[in-house]
Amino acid sequence: MTCDFLAQALPCVQKLSPYVPGKPVDELARELNLDPAGIIKLASNENPLGPSPKALAAIRAELPELTRYPDGNGFELKQRLAQCHGVQMNQITLGNGSNDVLDLIARAYLAPGLNAVFSQYAFAVYPISTQAVGATGKVVPARQWGHDLEAILAAIDADTRVVFLANPNNPTGTWFGPDALSAFLERVPENVLVVLDEAYIEYAEGEELPNGMSYLARHANLLVSRTFSKAYGLAALRVGYAVSSAQIADVLNRVRQPFNVNSLALVAACAALGDTDYLQEGRRVNAAGMRQIEQGLRELKLDWIPSRGNFIAVNFARDAAPINQALLKEGVIVRPIGGYGMPDFLRVSIGLEHENERFLQALRKVLAP
Numbered sequence: 361m362t363c364d365f366l367a368q369a370l371p372c373v374q375k376l377s378p379y380v381p382g383k384p385v386d387e388l389a390r391e392l393n394l395d396p397a398g399i400i401k402l403a404s405n406e407n408p409l410g411p412s413p414k415a416l417a418a419i420r421a422e423l424p425e426l427t428r429y430p431d432g433n434g435f436e437l438k439q440r441l442a443q444c445h446g447v448q449m450n451q452i453t454l455g456n457g458s459n460d461v462l463d464l465i466a467r468a469y470l471a472p473g474l475n476a477v478f479s480q481y482a483f484a485v486y487p488i489s490t491q492a493v494g495a496t497g498k499v500v501p502a503r504q505w506g507h508d509l510e511a512i513l514a515a516i517d518a519d520t521r522v523v524f525l526a527n528p529n530n531p532t533g534t535w536f537g538p539d540a541l542s543a544f545l546e547r548v549p550e551n552v553l554v555v556l557d558e559a560y561i562e563y564a565e566g567e568e569l570p571n572g573m574s575y576l577a578r579h580a581n582l583l584v585s586r587t588f589s590k591a592y593g594l595a596a597l598r599v600g601y602a603v604s605s606a607q608i609a610d611v612l613n614r615v616r617q618p619f620n621v622n623s624l625a626l627v628a629a630c631a632a633l634g635d636t637d638y639l640q641e642g643r644r645v646n647a648a649g650m651r652q653i654e655q656g657l658r659e660l661k662l663d664w665i666p667s668r669g670n671f672i673a674v675n676f677a678r679d680a681a682p683i684n685q686a687l688l689k690e691g692v693i694v695r696p697i698g699g700y701g702m703p704d705f706l707r708v709s710i711g712l713e714h715e716n717e718r719f720l721q722a723l724r725k726v727l728a729p
């Protein structure tokens with residue numbers, strides 16, 4: 361008799377569906393026997409510029425130190441982030457990607473019998489982190505694909521400990537403005553931790569979107585999470601962070617692994633934070649690429665959800681899985697989002713001009729009658 365180790369797992373873990381990442385280039389090359397050099401990946405909202413040269417130089421300089429443990433407190437990165445956001449160092453929690461921070465929140469504040477509230481079509485990690493600790497995810501129906509903040513408020517009950525909000529949201533690209541955020545924070549119960557996930561804010565700030573950092577002083581139950589994976593171009597290194605009250609940061613510090621951010625990530629993040637030219641160029645390329653793709657979609661008479669991120673959800677008004685398969689055969693990887701309950705959509709990350717054109721070309725071919 362062999363033991364059934366699925367049956368042995370906690371019931372909440374048995375019920376989990378694992379996160380489905382974008383297909384790696386090499387995997388598609390193997391599966392369809394394609395040349396990896398000819399494949400383009402617009403599937404994981406990665407920065408198409410490649411990493412900042414300053415980050416690469418910092419990594420090279422750090423390599424001889426790999427035998428040492430990293431700075432478990434991330435002093436230098438926290439110091440720079442504190443300066444950058446006008447907060448104290450003890451308000452910052454570093455994570456192995458911002459997903460790590462979301463997990464820390466769940467472990468510190470959620471348990472069976474408690475719940476977290478988030479929107480339909482919200483980022484897939486919210487339900488995973490919530491369910492992994494046996495808590496319940498309360499899913500609030502979306503409004504025009506975006507967060508219905510009024511309905512989210514109404515869904516909060518005595519067992520709610522956390523609300524997850526993404527602004528802009530992934531995979532929809534939808535957003536809410538400063539007035540909506542203020543009104544929400546004024547009315548949310550003080551004991552409910554509001555996690556404002558700003559993974560894409562660098563692409564969107566100033567465009568009708570609030571900067572969550574400026575609400576921290578007034579709202580002790582607010583936590584703002586950010587990442588170096590998107591606009592800062594360091595997805596592979598896994599580094600993100602949260603800014604909150606010092607008390608919440610102290611709680612999260614108790615449950616995190618001692619060396620959760622590696623030394624290459626720490627130095628690269630510091631360098632990337634100082635490379636404002638890189639950030640500017642990324643914003644410019646993204647804005648131009650968004651216009652380019654929207655124009656191409658318009659010509660194809662396709663609809664999409666307006667987005668403030670570095671990606672766009674395209675509505676094919678029919679099952680998009682066959683279209684995705686056909687695009688893969690053309691060597692173009694985008695993201696199916698049927699798992700989010702959006703089977704008619706594909707999410708396309710904004711790439712460089714020639715990558716966007718390759719995507720549009722492939723799409724024209726695939727949709728041709």
Ligand SMILES: *Cc1c(COP(=O)(O)O)cnc(C)c1O
Nearest residue numbers: 457458459483530559587589600
């Ligand atoms: C990509 C993304 C993140 C970032 O995850 P990391 O773990 O920092 O790479 C967080 N939230 C949302 C909504 C995202 O799309």
